[in-house]
Amino acid sequence: MDGVDKEKVQRIVYDMSKGSKYFENEERKEAFMRQKIDNMRAQCAKLTPTAISQYQKVADRRILELETKRDLSRIWLHVDMDAFYAAVETLSNPSLKGKPMAVGGMSMISTANYEARRFGVRAAMPGFIARKLCPELIFVPVDFKKYTYYSDLTRKVFQKYDPNFMAASLDEAYLDITDVCKERSMTSGEIAKELRTTVFEETGLTCSAGVGSNRLLAKVCSDINKPNGQFVLPNDRMAVMTFISSLPIRKIGGIGKVTEHILRDVLGINTCEDMLQKGGLLCALFSRSTADFFLSVGLGLGQTEIPQVRSRKSISNERTFSSTEDEASFYQKLADLAEMLSVDMQKEGLSGRTLTLKLKTTTFEVRTRAVTLQNYICSSEDILKYASKLLKAELPVSLRLIGLRLSQFNADKVVAPADPTQKTLTNFLISGDASRESMVDSSSMSSIVNDHHFMNDTETGFSMGSHEACSYGGRDLLDSSHFPDLEDNNCAIGNNDGEMQKFHEPLNGENGNKVNTPERKSCQNALSELKADSSSVPFAFRSLDEENKKANLPDDDTVSSSNQGELLLWVNDYKCSLCGIELPPCFVEERQEHFDFHLAERLQKEESRCDTRMLRHRLFPEDNIASQRKRKKQRASPKDKGHIPIDLFFVKSSQNF
DNA sequence: ATGGTAGTGGGTT
DNA sequence: ACTCAAACCCACTACCAT
Numbered sequence: 001m002d003g004v005d006k007e008k009v010q011r012i013v014y015d016m017s018k019g020s021k022y023f024e025n026e027e028r029k030e031a032f033m034r035q036k037i038d039n040m041r042a043q044c045a046k047l048t049p050t051a052i053s054q055y056q057k058v059a060d061r062r063i064l065e066l067e068t069k070r071d072l073s074r075i076w077l078h079v080d081m082d083a084f085y086a087a088v089e090t091l092s093n094p095s096l097k098g099k100p101m102a103v104g105g106m107s108m109i110s111t112a113n114y115e116a117r118r119f120g121v122r123a124a125m126p127g128f129i130a131r132k133l134c135p136e137l138i139f140v141p142v143d144f145k146k147y148t149y150y151s152d153l154t155r156k157v158f159q160k161y162d163p164n165f166m167a168a169s170l171d172e173a174y175l176d177i178t179d180v181c182k183e184r185s186m187t188s189g190e191i192a193k194e195l196r197t198t199v200f201e202e203t204g205l206t207c208s209a210g211v212g213s214n215r216l217l218a219k220v221c222s223d224i225n226k227p228n229g230q231f232v233l234p235n236d237r238m239a240v241m242t243f244i245s246s247l248p249i250r251k252i253g254g255i256g257k258v259t260e261h262i263l264r265d266v267l268g269i270n271t272c273e274d275m276l277q278k279g280g281l282l283c284a285l286f287s288r289s290t291a292d293f294f295l296s297v298g299l300g301l302g303q304t305e306i307p308q309v310r311s312r313k314s315i316s317n318e319r320t321f322s323s324t325e326d327e328a329s330f331y332q333k334l335a336d337l338a339e340m341l342s343v344d345m346q347k348e349g350l351s352g353r354t355l356t357l358k359l360k361t362t363t364f365e366v367r368t369r370a371v372t373l374q375n376y377i378c379s380s381e382d383i384l385k386y387a388s389k390l391l392k393a394e395l396p397v398s399l400r401l402i403g404l405r406l407s408q409f410n411a412d413k414v415v416a417p418a419d420p421t422q423k424t425l426t427n428f429l430i431s432g433d434a435s436r437e438s439m440v441d442s443s444s445m446s447s448i449v450n451d452h453h454f455m456n457d458t459e460t461g462f463s464m465g466s467h468e469a470c471s472y473g474g475r476d477l478l479d480s481s482h483f484p485d486l487e488d489n490n491c492a493i494g495n496n497d498g499e500m501q502k503f504h505e506p507l508n509g510e511n512g513n514k515v516n517t518p519e520r521k522s523c524q525n526a527l528s529e530l531k532a533d534s535s536s537v538p539f540a541f542r543s544l545d546e547e548n549k550k551a552n553l554p555d556d557d558t559v560s561s562s563n564q565g566e567l568l569l570w571v572n573d574y575k576c577s578l579c580g581i582e583l584p585p586c587f588v589e590e591r592q593e594h595f596d597f598h599l600a601e602r603l604q605k606e607e608s609r610c611d612t613r614m615l616r617h618r619l620f621p622e623d624n625i626a627s628q629r630k631r632k633k634q635r636a637s638p639k640d641k642g643h644i645p646i647d648l649f650f651v652k653s654s655q656n657f
Numbered sequence: 658a659t660g661g662t663a664g665t666g667g668g669t670t
Numbered sequence: 671a672c673t674c675a676a677a678c679c680c681a682c683t684a685c686c687a688t
Contacts, residue, residue: 026672106671313677366667368665
């Protein structure tokens with residue numbers, strides 16, 4: 001954009017943000033990024049000349065291999081509507097024409113028209129800053145219905161050129177125009193021009209187009225003569241290499257601010273061509289998939305295939321509100337989100353077994369906490385039940401956002417869960433272990449993908465974003481290796497605070513003890529349950545342990561040596577590890593009955609060949625209990641040491657035998 | 658002990 | 671008084687098998 005006073009814009013944005021919680025969080029993030037860059041630099045410096053030349057060889061070979069995959073046979077067109085939301089709003093209110101306008105509100109704007117952009121107003125900029133940059137800026141609230149309507153109109157046009165076109169968003173699409181070019185004996189540029197004209201005729205909206213031999217290139221091209229323009233990159237290797245050579249890496253989809261920064265500051269990479277020159281270092285510092293992506297960018301390669309139908313993997317919703325510590329309002333918001341999510345799930349006929357709670361604290365720190373269930377859920381009651389448990393473990397906390405996500409869908413849209421439960425009991429009875437068989441399958445599948453790494457990123461901690469989406473779909477193999485009915489201890493609430501937190505913990509002195517470590521979390525769980533019912537919890541494994549030690553029976557491997565699946569545990573102090581039924585700790589008698597039920601099942605099966613001593617050994621294998629207890633204890637943080645974790649115990653003692 | 662895998666959290670786009 | 675949704679990648683950990 002010409003005529004934008006960049007420095008003035010930057011100063012205003014800075015002045016408006018400075019001192020805010022948001023700004024402080026941005027500074028933390030930047031500090032973290034600088035740390036990452038320093039780590040990578042150190043790693044670079046450690047490389048010996050021989051190692052570098054080794055990696056260079058690896059890179060050269062990789063480049064040759066990637067080159068063989070170059071496909072110049074397809075013609076891809078990327079269409080991008082110009083300032084889509086703003087343009088639609090101008091259509092429905094022509095008085096906005098020629099005036100600086102933004103779609104959104106004071107807190108955030110989605111799109112700005114070109115008049116507003118001249119003032120430095122941008123998408124994803126908060127409205128109050130935009131207004132400072134351009135006091136006469138007109139704000140128009142978002143109206144997705146309208147945008148969807150116009151998006152559908154454009155898609156009807158796209159369909160005429162490629163019935164299988166790929167919609168990337170409401171305002172972007174990829175079309176494979178190879179066939180239509182051939183059939184109508186037109187050049188790709190002519191097709192692009194005609195398509196843009198038709199879109200304008202049908203909608204009154206302008207768009208920009210890019211043509212290239214793959215989607216990555218087409219996308220870059222559509223940006224070149226924007227707005228209301230187009231650019232064609234011929235399907236010719238030399239043309240592609242020339243085009244790519246001077247192209248700044250930031251223009252590539254999948255390379256954003258952070259990646260650009262890292263590549264520039266660590267390796268001195270500015271253009272796509274530099275990717276090839278520094279191929280050795282890229283292979284030395286990044287995982288194979290990431291290095292492959294970078295190298296293929298250097299070669300101007302991209303996806304040319306129409307991807308297999310990608311089913312959606314999660315549904316989520318989240319809401320921002322003014323910061324509060326009020327727990328009652330948290331639960332109200334949670335209930336609303338659960339209701340909305342449930343409606344969305346049922347609209348799609350889906351149910352999921354992993355529920356993720358997302359929180360953004362007042363200081364803009366984002367946390368997610370997830371639980372994977374044994375059964376699939378989609379009702380708002382179930383969602384709210386588990387979401388509340390997740391949230392409870394985080395209290396007290398001051399929040400500005402809560403979100404919920406359901407994932408790990410049932411593949412075949414059957415809502416009835418039942419199956420995992422059944423299998424568990426069966427496994428229990430036959431002393432078999434379905435998970436073992438499943439694991440064989442999944443490991444053999446993923447070994448295809450994980451056969452080789454240049455090296456891992458342990459030290460750098462660098463993680464690449466969604467480049468896979470526009471490069472190689474190799475990881476998709478992994479998706480089919482999730483067996484929904486796989487029987488695991490999958491009810492544990494995980495909590496793995498990442499490096500980010502570790503890093504800024506020290507910077508965050510007064511808050512340091514509030515960080516939720518896994519230890520703290522599990523203790524909080526246990527504690528809250530204790531509060532709910534501190535008197536009636538039977539706690540029997542101490543004596544049990546002793547008993548079994550004395551028994552010290554010889555191995556009875558004749559049936560199976562597997563101990564797993566045979567213990568009755570109350571996972572999270574709530575759920576039977578054998579069949580998934582939920583019984584809170586206070587249901588003491590019910591729990592005993594439940595245990596008896598499993599026991600009776602087991603006895604029937606075993607009676608014929610086992611004496612009771614053997615049975616007891618199988619039911620109470622000391623190692624398992626002891627080791628699980630040990631692990632639980634290790635997780636307890638020093639200050640909570642006094643509390644015994646109670647989310648693991650037997651209902652009945654061995655006296656029954 | 659060692660190595661592979663699934664689940665989870667967090668970052669990035 | 672700095673959004674929302676969805677995908678993917680990596681690090682870490684617990685767990686399991688050998």
